[in-house]
Structure formats: C-alpha cells, structure tokens
Amino acid sequence: MQLLGIIISLLGGGVLALMMGHKSPVASRWLSLASLLVASIFYTSLWLDSTNSLSTSLWIIHTDWPWIERFGVHLLLATDGLSLVLIGLTLVLGYVALLSAWHEINHRCGLFYLNFLFTLAGVVGVFSALDLFLFFVFWEVMLVPMFLIIAIWGHEERRFAATKFFIYTQASSLLMLVAMVGLVLLNQQQTGLWSFSWFTLTQTDTSGSMGMWLMLGFYVAFLVKLPGLPVHNWLPDAHTQAPTPGSILLAGILLKTGAYGLLRFVWPLFPDAALAFAPIAMGLGVLSVLYAAKLAFAQNDLKRLIAYTSISHMGFVSLGIFAWNQLSLQGTLMQMVGHGLSSAGLFAIAGLLQQRLHTRALDQMGGLWALMPKLATLSMVFAVAALGLPGLANFIGEFMILLGVFQIEPWAASLAALAMILAPVYALVIMQKGFFGMAVGDKTKALDLNARELLMLGLLVVGLVFLGFWPNLIFTVTAAPVDSLIHLGKGG
Amino acid sequence: MGVCSFLLIGFWYQDPANGYAARKAFIVTRVGDTAFAIGLFLLYRELGTLDLPSIMVLAPEKFVMGANQPTLIATLLLAGAVGKSAQLPLHIWLPDAMAGPTPVSALIHAATMVTAGVYLIARTHGVFLQAPDVLLAVAFIGLFTLLISGFTALNQTDIKRVLAYSTMSQIGYMFFALGVGAWSESIFHLMTHALFKALLFMTAGSIILALHHEQDIRLMGGLRRQLPVPFWCFVIGSACLVALPPTSGFFSKEAILNASWQLPRYGPWFWAGGVLGAFITAIYSFRLFFLVFFGAEKAQPHEPKGWQFHPPLIILATLSLIAGWFVLPAGDVLPSSPAGHPPMWTIVVAIGLPLLGIGIAYQVYVRHKWQALRLAHWQRLRQFWLQGWGFDGLYRRLFLTPFTSLAQVNRNDIIDGLPTLLIQLSRFLHRFFSQLQNGQLRVYIATLASAAIIILALAISTVGK
Numbered sequence: 041m042q043l044l045g046i047i048i049s050l051l052g053g054g055v056l057a058l059m060m061g062h063k064s065p066v067a068s069r070w071l072s073l074a075s076l077l078v079a080s081i082f083y084t085s086l087w088l089d090s091t092n093s094l095s096t097s098l099w100i101i102h103t104d105w106p107w108i109e110r111f112g113v114h115l116l117l118a119t120d121g122l123s124l125v126l127i128g129l130t131l132v133l134g135y136v137a138l139l140s141a142w143h144e145i146n147h148r149c150g151l152f153y154l155n156f157l158f159t160l161a162g163v164v165g166v167f168s169a170l171d172l173f174l175f176f177v178f179w180e181v182m183l184v185p186m187f188l189i190i191a192i193w194g195h196e197e198r199r200f201a202a203t204k205f206f207i208y209t210q211a212s213s214l215l216m217l218v219a220m221v222g223l224v225l226l227n228q229q230q231t232g233l234w235s236f237s238w239f240t241l242t243q244t245d246t247s248g249s250m251g252m253w254l255m256l257g258f259y260v261a262f263l264v265k266l267p268g269l270p271v272h273n274w275l276p277d278a279h280t281q282a283p284t285p286g287s288i289l290l291a292g293i294l295l296k297t298g299a300y301g302l303l304r305f306v307w308p309l310f311p312d313a314a315l316a317f318a319p320i321a322m323g324l325g326v327l328s329v330l331y332a333a334k335l336a337f338a339q340n341d342l343k344r345l346i347a348y349t350s351i352s353h354m355g356f357v358s359l360g361i362f363a364w365n366q367l368s369l370q371g372t373l374m375q376m377v378g379h380g381l382s383s384a385g386l387f388a389i390a391g392l393l394q395q396r397l398h399t400r401a402l403d404q405m406g407g408l409w410a411l412m413p414k415l416a417t418l419s420m421v422f423a424v425a426a427l428g429l430p431g432l433a434n435f436i437g438e439f440m441i442l443l444g445v446f447q448i449e450p451w452a453a454s455l456a457a458l459a460m461i462l463a464p465v466y467a468l469v470i471m472q473k474g475f476f477g478m479a480v481g482d483k484t485k486a487l488d489l490n491a492r493e494l495l496m497l498g499l500l501v502v503g504l505v506f507l508g509f510w511p512n513l514i515f516t517v518t519a520a521p522v523d524s525l526i527h528l529g530k531g532g
Numbered sequence: 533m534g535v536c537s538f539l540l541i542g543f544w545y546q547d548p549a550n551g552y553a554a555r556k557a558f559i560v561t562r563v564g565d566t567a568f569a570i571g572l573f574l575l576y577r578e579l580g581t582l583d584l585p586s587i588m589v590l591a592p593e594k595f596v597m598g599a600n601q602p603t604l605i606a607t608l609l610l611a612g613a614v615g616k617s618a619q620l621p622l623h624i625w626l627p628d629a630m631a632g633p634t635p636v637s638a639l640i641h642a643a644t645m646v647t648a649g650v651y652l653i654a655r656t657h658g659v660f661l662q663a664p665d666v667l668l669a670v671a672f673i674g675l676f677t678l679l680i681s682g683f684t685a686l687n688q689t690d691i692k693r694v695l696a697y698s699t700m701s702q703i704g705y706m707f708f709a710l711g712v713g714a715w716s717e718s719i720f721h722l723m724t725h726a727l728f729k730a731l732l733f734m735t736a737g738s739i740i741l742a743l744h745h746e747q748d749i750r751l752m753g754g755l756r757r758q759l760p761v762p763f764w765c766f767v768i769g770s771a772c773l774v775a776l777p778p779t780s781g782f783f784s785k786e787a788i789l790n791a792s793w794q795l796p797r798y799g800p801w802f803w804a805g806g807v808l809g810a811f812i813t814a815i816y817s818f819r820l821f822f823l824v825f826f827g828a829e830k831a832q833p834h835e836p837k838g839w840q841f842h843p844p845l846i847i848l849a850t851l852s853l854i855a856g857w858f859v860l861p862a863g864d865v866l867p868s869s870p871a872g873h874p875p876m877w878t879i880v881v882a883i884g885l886p887l888l889g890i891g892i893a894y895q896v897y898v899r900h901k902w903q904a905l906r907l908a909h910w911q912r913l914r915q916f917w918l919q920g921w922g923f924d925g926l927y928r929r930l931f932l933t934p935f936t937s938l939a940q941v942n943r944n945d946i947i948d949g950l951p952t953l954l955i956q957l958s959r960f961l962h963r964f965f966s967q968l969q970n971g972q973l974r975v976y977i978a979t980l981a982s983a984a985i986i987i988l989a990l991a992i993s994t995v996g997k
Contacts, residue, residue, distance in 0.1 A: 338943035446573035
C-alpha cells in the first residue's frame with residue numbers, strides 16, 4: 041500500500057502547489073518539499089518491509105483492483121527489489137532537482153511544481169506498474185509534464201527542443217502501444233483470456249516472427265528513451281534547453297525508465313526474440329558508447345557535452361542488458377544508479393555555472409578554480425565519476441557490465457572498453473577548459489557555492505562514494521529479482 | 533593513482549601547458565589500463581577468478597605453456613604495465629609530467645608510481661611464465677626503452693627531463709631484468725633505484741630553487757663550491773645510477789647482466805645491449821653532473837631558507853649507499869634467477885665500459901676536448917633525439933589529428949540530419965498547402981469546380997465500364 045501513498049502524496053502535493061502558487065511561490069516550494077518528505081516516509085516503510093520479506097517473496101503487490109474488466113485491465117501496482125532501488129533513486133533525485141529549482145524557477149512557480157511532482161509520480165508509477173495498460177498510462181503521464189517543463193522554463197530554443205522530445209517519445213510510444221495490444225491479442229488467442237497483467241503475459245508463447253515484431257515495437261520505444269543510436273537525437277537538444285531541474289530529472293531518472301522497460305518487458309516477455317536480436321542490440325550499444333563519446337569531445341556547449349556523455353553511458357546499459365547474465369545485469373543496475381547520480385551532478389554544476397556566468401560555452405570559461413574552489417572540486421568529483429574512476433559507483437557498473445558482456449561477446453566488450461580511453465578525453469576537457477587555465481572575460485561576479493547548493497551536490501557525492509565502496513547495498517536487494525528476470529528471459 | 537597523478541602534474545593549473553601534460557599522462561596511461569582491463573576480463577573468463585593467490589596456483593595448471601590464452605592475457609597485462617611505467621610505446625607522458633612540482637616528480641614519477649608496471653609483472657609471474665614469448669617481448673621492450681631514452685637523455689637541457697628519461701631508462705632495465713629471468717634482481721633494482729632517483733630529483737629540486745626556478749643546465753655551472761650538500765648528494769646519486777662498485781646498483785646490475793648472457797635465445801645480444809645501456813647511462817649522468825657542478829659559474833645561487841631542505845637529501849643519500857647491503861626478505865615468492873656464470877671477460881667489460889663513459893664525459897664536458905663528439909655538431913640527429921625519437925609527432929599524426937578532426941567535422945551529428953530533413957519536408961508541405969487557404973474566393977471556386985469536374989469524370993468513366 042505504501043506505493044499508493046507515494047504516488048498520491050506526489051500527485052496531491054503537485055495540485056496543492058499549483059493552488060498555492062498563485063498566492064505565494066515560496067509556499068509552493070515548501071509544499072513540494074513537504075510532499076517529497078511524505079513520499080520518502082512511505083518509501084522508507086516500503087524499504088523496511090521489502091528487506092524483511094524479501095527472503096520469502098519476490099514481489100510486494102500493492103494494489104490489484106479491476107479497472108476495465110472486459111479486457112482484463114487492472115490497476116496492478118507491485119514492487120520487487122529492482123523497482124525499489126529505482127524508486128529510491130527517483131526520490132533522491134527529486135530532492136536534488138528541487139534544491140536546484142529553489143531559486144532558479146521564479147515565474148509561474150505553482151505550475152512548475154505541479155509538473156515537477158507529476159513527473160516524479162509518473163516515474164514512480166512506471167517503475168511499479170505491472171499491468172501493461174497502466175504502465176502505458178504512467179509512461180504518458182511522465183511525458184507531458186516534462187514537455188511543459190522544457191517548453192515553459194527552458195532556455196533559448198526550448199520550443200524546438202520540447203517539441204522534438206515530445207514527437208520522438210510519442211512516435212515510439214505509439215509503436216509500443218500497438219505491440220502491447222498485439223501481445224494481449226496473442227495471449228488471448230493462446231489462452232482465451234483477456235489480460236494485461238505482466239504476470240500472465242510472461243507465460244505467453246512469443247516465439248516466432250510475430251514475437252520478434254512485437255518485441256521490436258517495445259524495443260524501439262525503450263531505445264528512444266534510453267537513448268540509443270540511432271534514435272538519440274532528441275536528447276542533446278532536450279537536455280541543453282531544459283532548465284536545470286528538468287535536466288536533472290531527465291538525465292537522472294527518465295532515461296532509466298527506458299532501461300527499466302528493457303529489463304522488465306523486452307526480455308521476460310519475448311525471450312526468444314530478444315536472444316536472437318541481442319547481437320544487433322549489443323552492436324548498437326557499442327556504437328552508442330563510442331560515437332557519443334567522440335561527439336561529446338567536440339562540443340563547446342557544456343550541457344550538450346554532458347548530454348552526449350549520458351548517451352555514451354546509457355550505451356553501456358544497453359550493452360549490459362542484452363548480455364543477460366548475472367554479472368552484466370547487476371552491473372547495469374549499478375551503472376543506472378551511478379549514472380543517475382553523476383550526471384545529475386554534472387547538470388547541476390552546468391546549471392550553477394550558467395546562473396553565474398550566463399553562458400554555457402566552454403570557450404568563454406576558464407580559470408574558474410581560483411574563483412570558485414568548492415564548485416571546481418565538486419566538478420572534478422563528478423568528472424572523474426563520469427570517466428569511471430574506481431571508488432565511485434560508475435566504475436563498478438562499467439566494469440561489471442564489461443566483465444559480464446565479455447563472457448558472451450568478447451569483441452563487443454573490448455570495443456566498449458575503448459570508452460575507458462575516450463571518457464577521460466571528454467571529462468578532462470571539461471575540467472581543462474572550464475576550470476584550469478587562465479580566466480577568460482570578466483569573472484568578478486562569480487560566487488562560490490552557498491549552503492543549499494553544497495547540500496544538493498553533497499547528497500550526490502555521498503551517494504556515489506557510498507555505492508562505489510559498498511555496492512552490496514544495492515546488490516543484496518537486487519540479486520533475487522535479477523535472478524528471476526534472468527530465468528524468465530531464458531524462457532523459463 | 534591516475535587521478536592524483538593528473539591533479540599533481542597539473543598543479544600549477546594557470547598554465548594550460550601543465551594541464552595538457554596532465555591530461556596526456558592520464559590518457560596515455562588509460563590506454564594501457566584499458567588493455568589491462570581486457571586482460572582481466574580474459575583472465576576471469578579462463579580462470580574464473582581475479583584473486584591473485586588463486587591465479588598463481590591455477591595458471592600453471594590450466595594454461596599450456598606458449599598457448600594462445602596465456603600469451604594473449606600476458607600481452608594485455610604487459611600493455612597495462614607499459615603504460616603505467618612509461619615504457620615504449622606508451623612512454624610519451626613521462627617527460628611532460630615533469631611539469632609538476634619536483635617532490636611529485638621525485639616520488640611518483642621516479643620512485644613509486646612508475647614502478648607499478650614492474651610490480652605488476654612480478655606479481656603475476658605465474659601467467660607470464662606460461663607465455664615465454666611475452667617474456668621475451670618484455671625484455672625487448674625493456675632493452676629498447678633503455679637504449680632509446682638513454683640516447684635522448686644525452687641531449688636534454690632541462691635537468692628534470694634528463695632525470696625523467698633516466699628514470700624511463702632504468703625502468704627499462706627492470707623490465708629487461710624481468711624478461712631475462714632475473715626476477716628478484718629486478719625488484720631489488722626497483723628498490724635501490726627508488727632511493728637514488730628520488731635523491732637525484734630532490735637534489736635537482738633544491739638546485740632549481742636555489743637558482744630561482746632555473747632548470748636549464750646550460751645556464752648552470754660550477755655549483756660544487758656554492759652548494760656543497762647538493763653536490764655530494766649528486767655524487768652519490770650518480771655513482772649509484774652508473775652502478776659503480778661498491779654501490780648497491782653495482783650488485784643488481786651484475787646479476788641482471790649475468791642472467792641476460794645466459795638467456796637461451798639471443799643471450800649475448802641482450803647482454804651487449806645491456807652493457808651499451810650502462811655505457812650510455814654513464815655518459816649522460818656524468819654529463820649532467822659535470823655541466824651542473826663544474827666549469828665556469830654562470831648563475832648566482834642562494835641557499836634556500838628553512839631547515840627542511842637538506843635532511844631529506846642526507847637521509848636518501850645514506851640509504852642509497854647502504855641499502856644494497858641488505859638482502860630482500862622476499863623468500864621464494866619470485867622464481868629464482870638463472871645460476872651459473874658467464875665468462876670472465878664479460879664482467880670486465882661490464883665494469884669497464886661505464887668507467888670509460890665517465891672518462892669520456894669528463895673529457896668532453898670538463899676538459900672541453902674531443903669536441904667533435906659533442907652532439908651539438910650533429911644538428912639533425914640531435915633534434916631527433918631531443919624530441920624523443922619522434923614518437924610524439926608520430927602519435928599526433930596517427931591518432932590525435934584524425935580523432936580531433938573527425939570530432940570537429942561531425943560535431944553536429946549527421947544522424948540528426950534525418951529528423952531535420954523531416955522537419956524541412958513538413959514545413960515545405962505546410963507552405964505549399966497553405967497557399968490554398970488564401971481567402972480568395974476565386975481560388976476556392978476554381979478548386980471546387982476542378983475537383984467536381986474530376987470526380988464527375990471519374991464517376992462517368994467507371995459507370996461507363
């Protein structure tokens with residue numbers, strides 16, 4: 041039941057924030073914080089319950105209410121270790137994004153916090169909906185508020201970026217909807233029952249070319265979200281033009297919904313098709329990793345650079361998922377969490393720099409270390425996290441993914457390992473152009489971090505370091521769900 | 533290690549050149565590290581563990597000597613070692629790393645971090661013993677690095693760069709030793725080298741400070757009277773470097789050369805290369821020594837203030853002298869070196885040649901005779917050697933320029949072209965069709981009439997059939 045509490049508190053908070061926003065923007069901020077806190081209380085209770093009962097049962101089913109009985113659509117919300125970890129990440133990033141929005145969003149605050157909290161609610165729903173129809177509903181719920189966030193509070197090219205983001209996601213979601221309906225029809229033909237429930241549909245026999253087409257429908261939708269080559273184009277524009285809290289949410293958590301979709305839906309529902317398609321998918325993953333890394337290096341706009349690094353890291357995720365063994369999947373999870381934290385940090389820093397310097401262009405920055413030592417040090421931390429320094433979460437993720445993929449496809453792993461060379465190239469170029477060297481232009485107005493910003497970035501660093509040294513925090517929770525997924529994905 | 537090295541090299545970050553050197557160090561070592569990582573993946577796949585003691589036990593059991601897997605794994609591990617230890621072909625970062633503060637250079641880029649590669653090979657000797665071809669490669673790499681950097685050191689005018697190339701060269705000796713089977717001697721040399729190289733670097737640092745950050749040895753001279761403590765430290769350090777008896781370096785070099793003579797393949801050739809290396813080492817180290825401390829005084833040093841400067845030098849000097857007399861308690865961790873003795877004349881040559889080298893350096897740089905030998909007269913060769921045998925240029929042409937130009941050319945991502953095309957197409961269609969909505973009654977009537985005629989025509993033609 042706690043899940044329902046999380047979602048309702050986020051939705052309710054959003055509505056209240058909108059109403060309060062007219063009278064006082066300050067109130068809407070505090071209200072959003074309060075609603076996040078309430079959601080966190082529910083989450084903590086859920087975590088405690090899960091870690092107690094995880095030895096006995098994999099799933100905690102929160103709600104299973106009939107909705108559209110005629111077609112077997114239920115309001116089915118359930119969590120296992122995997123969703124638990126990702127919902128936790130969502131809430132943490134919710135706090136971080138909220139802290140970054142505190143003073144950055146100054147007009148139409150109420151509406152902003154409505155969209156913000158609705159996006160979070162949508163994401164939580166995506167991670168816990170086990171009824172395909174409900175999943176699709178939350179998938180769309182996640183999209184519209186984010187579109188508005190980019191379109192209203194974004195930067196110069198926000199309309200274009202928001203529209204591009206919307207069209208890409210909608211087009212691919214349409215494919216997913218068609219595939220979804222196809223799958224349900226297939227199941228109906230085989231069993232005579234109408235059901236959208238994941239538990240039932242994983243029992244469907246989806247071998248054969250029909251299964252392949254259906255799988256591709258889902259795959260394309262998740263690939264766009266991930267994002268993977270060649271449908272990654274929406275990301276650089278969307279991330280660059282979004283306001284900082286929008287970028288944090290986008291990079292930190294929305295991208296993970298694509299990965300989650302691949303884990304939860306593509307392999308378990310279509311094991312044969314996914315296995316057959318795996319070499320192509322892994323190849324695309326490797327291409328994402330390398331191509332995006334090369335592009336990242338060439339960018340002058342700091343946020344665009346970071347956006348490309350996101351594509352590169354998520355390429356690792358795509359690679360790890362399609363290797364489908366214990367090592368690579370655990371690595372994928374760690375990479376998802378680690379990338380969520382580190383890329384949120386990088387975008388937060390980019391936002392802070394833009395607020396102070398009114399530019400995102402790297403060639404107009406330089407010599408900032410002397411002026412803003414705290415900011416510079418934290419940037420260094422996030423930069424080395426991005427390049428996979430051991431001791432931080434991203435390394436564990438990358439290494440395990442490569443180790444796991446190597447068992448299946450050594451060449452893919454070796455090529456992707458080249459990212460270990462390319463990543464320092466782009467990460468250190470950020471440090472070199474932005475923070476080292478001589479100062480360019482008038483920098484007297486640049487101020488170092490204040491307490492709120494330090495808190496925001498500090499949360500992320502603590503997370504990265506903790507997981508870098510004690511990845512078992514996550515692995516113990518996700519080991520059993522991963523095993524069960526592997527079993528399903530192998531056609532069990 | 534890599535990140536700290538990066539931050540320390542780029543410590544004086546205001547100068548972009550330092551940042552560039554730092555990034556070069558990080559990225560070049562990363563290339564080695566990536567190969568190392570792939571080697572680890574392969575090792576895990578073959579042996580099922582990354583636990584060192586288990587690997588040492590499993591490797592002889594599961595690997596056939598000379599087979600593909602151990603050879604591939606050993607090659608990849610070697611690549612990692614080569615990167616971290618600045619050996620050919622991943623050596624280009626070390627001379628530039630001298631941009632960092634001298635204590636940094638002394639500690640990590642001379643004594644400790646760069647020897648990590650040697651340690652790696654020694655630690656995983658179980659795998660390397662199963663791949664004798666790779667061990668031969670180790671010896672070759674060591675030998676070539678030894679010689680190439682030795683020749684380069686002959687030319688350098690920056691005191692720290694001479695020492696940097698010297699470090700590269702000495703680590704080449706350690707690789708050489710590993711390759712020829714002198715495992716314990718290699719580690720022994722590692723330890724003694726750490727001491728005397730740190731001594732030399734710290735001494736160089738104190739000279740640099742005393743001369744107000746002057747690093748060009750052509751602008752130094754005759755400092756032995758004014759800076760006595762650095763002078764004696766340098767004497768001790770250089771003696772150790774050239775491996776004069778009775779310093780500790782002497783014993784380890786003897787053992788290494790003996791082992792090389794006994795190598796089943798190309799033994800005497802390796803021995804000759806090692807001896808040549810010792811010869812060059814003597815020449816460049818005493819060239820440095822004589823140019824800095826003898827001759828006319830060209831600069832006015834002032835004694836650095838503060839008591840902290842001399843004690844470390846004295847401690848290091850003492851340790852360099854006496855450390856050799858302590859036998860390493862390594863037990864039988866490492867495989868034993870070849871026993872047996874090469875012919876007597878080899879030992880005589882091995883001792884004599886370095887002395888000859890010192891003599892040559894003395895003649896050329898102190899007595900200013902035999903000037904024809906001075907490389908200043910051989911400009912093109914000198915340039916080539918000065919720039920480290922052109923490796924930087926080669927890598928720039930092979931890797932850097934293609935990568936950066938490819939990145940720049942595609943910075944707007946051609947894959948984005950397809951959606952952009954779609955956008956342009958839809959805009960075009962929009963403009964085209966919106967011309968029909970122009971509010972002019974004539975156009976509407978004309979369209980209506982034409983459409984009606986066409987539809988009637990079609991209807992009549994199908995009815996007729």
